[in-house]
Amino acid sequence: MPTKTYHQPVQVYYEDTDHSGVVYHANYLKYFERAREGVIGPAALVALWKEMGLGFAVYKADIQFLDGAEFGDTLDIVSTVRKDSDYRLVWHQEAWRPGAGKAAVKAEIHLVCVDREKNLKAIPDVGIDFD
Amino acid sequence: MPTKTYHQPVQVYYEDTDHSGVVYHANYLKYFERAREGVIGPAALVALWKEMGLGFAVYKADIQFLDGAEFGDTLDIVSTVRKDSDYRLVWHQEAWRPGAGKAAVKAEIHLVCVDREKNLKAIPDVGIDFD
Amino acid sequence: MPTKTYHQPVQVYYEDTDHSGVVYHANYLKYFERAREGVIGPAALVALWKEMGLGFAVYKADIQFLDGAEFGDTLDIVSTVRKDSDYRLVWHQEAWRPGAGKAAVKAEIHLVCVDREKNLKAIPDVGIDFD
Amino acid sequence: MPTKTYHQPVQVYYEDTDHSGVVYHANYLKYFERAREGVIGPAALVALWKEMGLGFAVYKADIQFLDGAEFGDTLDIVSTVRKDSDYRLVWHQEAWRPGAGKAAVKAEIHLVCVDREKNLKAIPDVGIDFD
Numbered sequence: 001m002p003t004k005t006y007h008q009p010v011q012v013y014y015e016d017t018d019h020s021g022v023v024y025h026a027n028y029l030k031y032f033e034r035a036r037e038g039v040i041g042p043a044a045l046v047a048l049w050k051e052m053g054l055g056f057a058v059y060k061a062d063i064q065f066l067d068g069a070e071f072g073d074t075l076d077i078v079s080t081v082r083k084d085s086d087y088r089l090v091w092h093q094e095a096w097r098p099g100a101g102k103a104a105v106k107a108e109i110h111l112v113c114v115d116r117e118k119n120l121k122a123i124p125d126v127g128i129d130f131d
Numbered sequence: 132m133p134t135k136t137y138h139q140p141v142q143v144y145y146e147d148t149d150h151s152g153v154v155y156h157a158n159y160l161k162y163f164e165r166a167r168e169g170v171i172g173p174a175a176l177v178a179l180w181k182e183m184g185l186g187f188a189v190y191k192a193d194i195q196f197l198d199g200a201e202f203g204d205t206l207d208i209v210s211t212v213r214k215d216s217d218y219r220l221v222w223h224q225e226a227w228r229p230g231a232g233k234a235a236v237k238a239e240i241h242l243v244c245v246d247r248e249k250n251l252k253a254i255p256d257v258g259i260d261f262d
Numbered sequence: 263m264p265t266k267t268y269h270q271p272v273q274v275y276y277e278d279t280d281h282s283g284v285v286y287h288a289n290y291l292k293y294f295e296r297a298r299e300g301v302i303g304p305a306a307l308v309a310l311w312k313e314m315g316l317g318f319a320v321y322k323a324d325i326q327f328l329d330g331a332e333f334g335d336t337l338d339i340v341s342t343v344r345k346d347s348d349y350r351l352v353w354h355q356e357a358w359r360p361g362a363g364k365a366a367v368k369a370e371i372h373l374v375c376v377d378r379e380k381n382l383k384a385i386p387d388v389g390i391d392f393d
Numbered sequence: 394m395p396t397k398t399y400h401q402p403v404q405v406y407y408e409d410t411d412h413s414g415v416v417y418h419a420n421y422l423k424y425f426e427r428a429r430e431g432v433i434g435p436a437a438l439v440a441l442w443k444e445m446g447l448g449f450a451v452y453k454a455d456i457q458f459l460d461g462a463e464f465g466d467t468l469d470i471v472s473t474v475r476k477d478s479d480y481r482l483v484w485h486q487e488a489w490r491p492g493a494g495k496a497a498v499k500a501e502i503h504l505v506c507v508d509r510e511k512n513l514k515a516i517p518d519v520g521i522d523f524d
Contacts, residue, residue, distance in 0.1 A: 019279035148412035157291035
């Protein structure tokens with residue numbers, strides 16, 4: 001069965017760039033998280049936190065920075081996700097500049113689920129059909 | 132003639148909050164700038180910078196923080212702008228939480244236009260009908 | 263009685279600048295807060311939060327941006343504070359570039375104290391001799 | 394010959410945390426960059442940029458997040474660096490919480506050197522004795 005691919009646009013603002021003229025590298029982690037929150041849905045994440053005291057945490061992130069996005073770019077954040085075990089979601093995420101032939105930034109990001117005391121918990125059902 | 136009012140939605144992400152549970156105060160300045168960039172248009176701002184070497188700079192910001200937005204809120208950023216002189220734009224901007232009876236944050240923000248050497252320049256035509 | 267003046271150095275890093283080459287305006291609010299946390303002391307703030315459920319919140323900020331700090335600058339954040347009422351601290355804070363004849367950024371920042379439900383509380387004793 | 398190990402303290406401020414109560418994951422990339430800038434020296438980096446038009450860019454970052462730092466922590470950022478080729482610096486960097494028995498966050502970060510047009514350049518001499 002093919003994996004579902006999610007797309008989310010992200011506008012590059014002044015705040016995102018640094019004095020070298022391109023997006024500051026750490027900000028791609030923010031873009032990737034915004035896209036993950038878009039896939040799961042903010043309402044589901046709020047309910048998880050407020051009602052069950054659970055949140056997702058990044059456990060591992062491997063990122064390659066191949067090109068630098070610039071102010072004014074509307075990036076396409078492309079995401080897929082699979083459930084690697086009862087305790088781990090593995091996301092592949094890429095940031096594409098407009099009209100580009102390859103991704104500007106590529107990442108594999110592992111999420112775990114923790115309670116308020118930072119204890120590991122099984123990944124809850126958040127309405128995603130995982131592979 | 133009535134002033135034109137612009138609306139821009141802003142999603143509150145994890146990155147925006149701090150450990151007290153609400154949006155970190157400095158981030159509203161980012162939201163307000165995203166909204167201003169939305170009004171003027173990123174393409175116009177890029178052209179201004181690349182072709183004419185001009186950019187807008189915040190000269191003055193007076194902000195009141197009346198309520199704290201939370202993770203998951205979709206804020207409505209409400210903006211109006213007037214040209215105060217050949218050299219200054221004055222924006223009134225507010226951040227509204229969903230269903231709120233009053234603005235969570237209100238600001239008056241003065242913009243000037245500067246060249247790459249930070250010299251003050253007259254506000255260029257950016258396609259906005261100012262009052 | 264003269265007001266006590268506090269100094270805190272802040273190094274301007276890549277992350278602080280934007281593509282125009284100077285510090286992104288919202289980041290001065292971060293610098294000013296770091297300086298306020300330095301005056302009160304992180305340990306006192308942690309104790310206030312964990313033991314009494316109290317935190318400071320910015321209620322009002324009036325800022326003037328007169329010059330743009332650059333990557334590599336070590337700024338001197340100069341702060342004074344007075345207790346305006348039982349419920350409000352008023353800080354005057356400035357960011358000075360190295361060797362400058364005047365402040366690059368000046369702010370008046372009003373702090374209130376709130377509990378975890380955002381109810382206003384009297385300013386607690388945090389070991390500062392207010393004027 | 395043993396590798397030189399660099400230590401840089403980083404204070405965790407309100408701005409660094411998110412609503413889950415710990416440091417937002419992307420911010421460790423900022424801490425690591427501050428530490429790298431501390432090793433090389435801001436003045437050397439400014440000269441490189443202004444006089445030679447050269448800057449360092451992160452090409453690859455592999456990060457593990459093992460524990461969450463909290464507001465008030467003074468982290469010890471521990472860094473080593475080796476020159477992997479004429480074109481690449483490889484940094485090992487860790488963030489240690491006060492009194493911890495193991496690193497909270499560990500990263501391997503690859504830097505390249507680029508000119509203003511983003512062309513790859515040989516790593517310049519920045520006064521570090523690489524292994």
